[in-house]
Amino acid sequence: MALIRRFEEEAGRQYQRAKAGGFLHLAIGxxxxxxxxxSVMRDxxxxxxxxxxxxxxxxxxxxxxxxxxxxxGRVDGTSGGRGGSMHIFDRERRFMGGYGIVGGNLPIAVxxxxxxxxxxxxxxxxxxFGDGASNTGNFGETMNLxxxxxxxxxxxxxxxxxxxxxxxxxxxxxxxxxxxxxxxGIPGTRIDGMDVIAVREGVAEGIRQAREERRPTILEAFTxxxxxxxxxxxxxxxxxxEVEEWQRKDPIEAFARRCVEAGVLGEREVQQVRExxxxxxxxxxxxxDASPEPALDSLYxxxxxxxxxxxxxxxxxxxxxxxxxxxxEHMPDAARELAExxxxxxxxxxxxxxxxxxxxxxxQEGVEPEVAGEVGERAINEDAEAGDSAERFWxxxx
Ligand SMILES: Cc1ncc(C[n+]2csc(CCOP(=O)(O)OP(=O)(O)O)c2C)c(N)n1
Ligand SMILES: [Mg+2]
Numbered sequence: 251m252a253l254i255r256r257f258e259e260e261a262g263r264q265y266q267r268a269k270a271g272g273f274l275h276l277a278i279g280x281x282x283x284x285x286x287x288x289s290v291m292r293d294x295x296x297x298x299x300x301x302x303x304x305x306x307x308x309x310x311x312x313x314x315x316x317x318x319x320x321x322x323g324r325v326d327g328t329s330g331g332r333g334g335s336m337h338i339f340d341r342e343r344r345f346m347g348g349y350g351i352v353g354g355n356l357p358i359a360v361x362x363x364x365x366x367x368x369x370x371x372x373x374x375x376x377x378x379f380g381d382g383a384s385n386t387g388n389f390g391e392t393m394n395l396x397x398x399x400x401x402x403x404x405x406x407x408x409x410x411x412x413x414x415x416x417x418x419x420x421x422x423x424x425x426x427x428x429x430x431x432x433x434x435g436i437p438g439t440r441i442d443g444m445d446v447i448a449v450r451e452g453v454a455e456g457i458r459q460a461r462e463e464r465r466p467t468i469l470e471a472f473t474x475x476x477x478x479x480x481x482x483x484x485x486x487x488x489x490x491x492e493v494e495e496w497q498r499k500d501p502i503e504a505f506a507r508r509c510v511e512a513g514v515l516g517e518r519e520v521q522q523v524r525e526x527x528x529x530x531x532x533x534x535x536x537x538x539d540a541s542p543e544p545a546l547d548s549l550y551x552x553x554x555x556x557x558x559x560x561x562x563x564x565x566x567x568x569x570x571x572x573x574x575x576x577x578x579e580h581m582p583d584a585a586r587e588l589a590e591x592x593x594x595x596x597x598x599x600x601x602x603x604x605x606x607x608x609x610x611x612x613x614q615e616g617v618e619p620e621v622a623g624e625v626g627e628r629a630i631n632e633d634a635e636a637g638d639s640a641e642r643f644w645x646x647x648x
Pocket of ligand 2: 380381382408409410411412413414
């Protein structure tokens with residue numbers, strides 16, 4: 251936590267000196283939520299976050315020099331200097347970004363969890379996002395598939411009370427964000443996100459349920475960013491007193507005090523932690539400064555552009571003529587083939603009659619997921635035995 255705090259203070263300074271470009275969103279004050287979460291993850295687990303994720307990468311073990319180099323736009327950065335602050339990424343440590351689109355990471359988290367399931371891996375995906383992101387359409391789509399497919403994914407809402415300058419009460423109809431996915435069958439709980447141990451315990455349980463029971467859950471962690479939304483925020487939406495009140499709950503100070511009082515650390519050791527953080531951050535700035543900018547002739551690498559006539563293609567990796575699926579207008583056979591394949595895959599409509607929950611009650615209520623299928627099947631079979639056709643069943647229900 252101390253290292254992340256020092257890193258971000260320095261990142262803010264380097265941004266003011268125009269060493270770091272683009273946008274800069276600092277999570278100063280939110281360290282307990284970040285570190286508490288990462289501390290109970292296994293190496294093989296995936297973590298995915300938003301655009302406020304310098305600390306998340308560092309907590310996963312990414313070298314701070316590589317994160318600072320990314321802010322500086324240098325070749326030794328985590329994305330070769332091309333992503334900047336909002337797009338930190340470290341595949342080796344399974345830190346999957348870093349996204350500028352609010353809520354954009356949510357469906358990707360479900361994709362990661364699906365890949366683990368598909369490959370028979372034991373990994374859990376931990377998806378962290380803000381209170382504001384819970385209002386995006388992606389939220390509902392993500393929760394639906396996570397619950398429906400019983401994926402090994404765990405959601406953590408970093409509720410810092412604001413989405414930019416809009417408070418939760420003004421941006422969300424349901425202000426208890428832990429309840430926001432209940433309708434999809436994803437239960438939630440709330441914890442003090444300023445207490446690193448509380449976060450650790452809450453996340454450990456959520457990860458356990460995801461890993462062992464394939465049961466996605468949400469944890470809402472209350473936290474606070476001491477700085478503005480981004481480096482350019484006049485902060486007219488909140489009172490100084492509110493910031494000061496949360497500063498009194500500083501997660502680093504509180505944890506240091508707790509360790510000293512419990513006799514786990516001495517004052518001197520706490521000081522050593524801070525000094526070590528300071529040294530690591532100084533080294534990170536030096537390394538970033540020494541790292542070269544990307545070569546000019548690499549300007550078009552990994553860059554995709556859209557051409558109005560021929561669709562998407564990569565400048566450097568593909569030949570400029572249209573490829574399969576890019577220019578249907580001039581490739582009618584390919585388009586038809588794809589449409590026919592899709593239709594064949596969808597198969598025939600299921601004509602079996604279904605129970606009507608409004609009349610028969612919810613067959614799945616209070617029943618474990620494995621058993622629920624059987625109950626549903628039985629209800630269907632009973633109807634089928636009575637000689638009901640699908641049409642007659644629905645006619646009667648209407
Ligand atoms: C889809 C989309 N809409 C709007 C924005 C602009 N925007 C950037 S950050 C932000 C607030 C998000 O708040 P929250 O999810 O609570 O995260 P926090 O910044 O508090 O960590 C908004 C609206 C965006 N980047 N993407
Ligand atoms: Mg927020």
